[in-house]
Amino acid sequence: MKKLMTGNEAIARGVYEYGVGVAAAYPGTPSTEILENIVKYPEVYCQWSPNEKVAMEVGIGAAIAGARSIVAMKMVGVNVAADPLFTVAYTGTRAGLVLVSADDPGMHSSQNEQDNRLYAAFAKIPLLEPSNSQEAKDMVGLAMEISEAFDTPVMIRITTRIAHSQSFVELNDPQERIIKTYERNQSKYVMLPANGRARRLVVEERMHKLADYTETVAVNYMEMDDPTVGIITSGISYQYVKEALPKASVLKLGLTNPLPSGLIKEFAAKVDKLYVVEELEPYMENEVRRLGINVVGKELFPPYGELSVRMVGEKISGQPGITVAPAFDSPVRPPVMCPGCPHRGVFYTLKQLKLIVSGDIGCYTLGAMAPLQAMDTTICMGASISAGLGMIKAHPEMAENMVAVIGDSTFLHSGITGLMDVVYNGGNLMTIILDNSITAMTGHQHNPSTGQSLMGQPAPQVDFVALCKALGIKRVTEVDPFDLTRVKEVIKSEVAAPEPSVIIAKRPCALIIKNTEKPLQVQDCSGCKMCLKLGCPALSFDEENKTAQVDQALCTGCGVCINICKFNALRKAGDGNV
């Protein structure tokens, strides 16, 4: 049967069909739906881990113990998981181990644009690049085969256009899910230097064997046609090449570490002019050059952003194409915090108090946008607390108006160690944990504080107050972020305190609760526009009648704006005359 599937759904299907026993991940666009689809196959054990390093290690343990295992993450997650990855490349595993790295050329929803193919080369592990959903599914099987045949972890690298595009996939019956017995093997799995040195040689031997294998593997093949133009390509770029230049000869590479040098030389000899078409880094191009072959690549294509059919066609044919500029000047429509979002009032208060905000990644990063603009830095997940500590170590006086803000999922991901550092090194920093009881930004996944596992089992909940106290924070206060008066009072007293403090602003995300409040009404508005400074999409201003307006379809009745209006013009239905 043929089905239309995204690359992520297809990978999940591959997990089901190719006997995978354990899957672990931390969410991150564009990888999140891989696990969200695996959970639909109850035969496969799957879980959200608190971060990518933990997920990687769960996968490693499961594969050493004997189950085919898969771990998925967005590309920056691989930075977090790199430590175990580089060493499991030495040990190998008893059953297949596959890491899916979902890269994001064009930075549709990421803070950087790193090309993780370089990680595969760096860690010395095989790399597969699917170019549509069918290949994404098939390559789960191939990756498991390679992993077991060569005793190595394998990376499958997808990009946003593979992860989130749908194309046809042929569905097959699942293989038997065999979990091998565990076999103790200290010299292989205990990476003391002596054992590591021995395994280091195994890695080199393995790469030699793979160098032969990659010459003949079915996913590396030539499509010979017009011999004047030859193009080496992989992943989504292959689709752009085929559509833009249907007559060109193509060397399509699916296994791209190690690259098949023999095949590349053979192909180069058959064509007049050789190109490499690849997004981001000149990964394949550098290898072709290393072979002493003349090739055109990044002098035509930028090392950033996405390619397109049109760009590939124009650059290679050398004919300047038509540029189609936007027809009209349109105001932008960036994402915004939802009406009723528990984060909004906190950022309004931080702005009001003119605090320096060491920020982090999550829905609350939207607090950096107009009109709130209450954020000074956002680097990577977990950096808020530790970077905040660094700032006050550089400028001790900054502690008086410095705050680190971090979401519940992000705190559990990599904020805890930063907070430990604050206590240990005597940093007088105030931290606000924005606990909306979910990992919201990536589409509402559960985490260790929410009380439920990926497979729907009830789970114990991390107690943030007890955790912070155990780390040595003496001043821990819980507040309701809808109660702005109290929020302001607590922030003022805690930022002034001469020791580290944590405020836990606790309210569930507006999209995960069943709301029973009614939308607000407006009466006797003075037209001061103060409430617009909140940036709630339900609030607007009617210039003709000089009055604030509440969108009855959008307003959740959270009441945060009531705190701000000095004229009591915003009212809950049933209050006052309304």
Place this chain on the structure above:
Amino acid sequence: MSKITNVLLVGVGGQGTILASKILTHVAMAQGYEVKMSEIHGMAQRGGSVVTQVRMGENVYSPVIEPGEADFIVAFEQLEAYRWAHFLKKDGVLIVNTQKIVPLTVLIGAQTYPKTILSDLKERVERYIELDGLKLASEAGNAKATNVVLMGVLSKYMNFPEDTWKNALEARIPAKLLELNKIAFALGVAEAK
């Protein structure tokens, strides 16, 4: 190269572009076409612009539609029609739901919502249809069926047999909402004439 039909669905997070694209791909598949669909939905839930690209034909490689290449644009909201209009082919069809969803940048007074969207579009695009899909959907019984009203309009301009659309609705819409959506679809069809 075989002919490929490109359809762009543009709107604002939460407007139901996803169900619309599912209906459309169902119809295309029933015709035996190869179909590719691409969706960038990083922050769709937070009220940002969303775009779904559907490509169908005998042999489709890229999942992405480029400026000037769309045969059909279905805009679920005025400003999004404005934003994406340059993706339309010269003889392409633009279907605009006249609903307005004002972005936050406009609400807080940092930008203004253009006043001449509909007239500008009408002037630029030859094959142009505008309708109040929200109103028609409400007439059918639920404002949320706006997406299906718009598919009804689109169906009149695409050369697919009527019953493949009917089958798609039946396959993609839960039974208890089906009758309402069939009415919504029919209202869209009527609007296109």
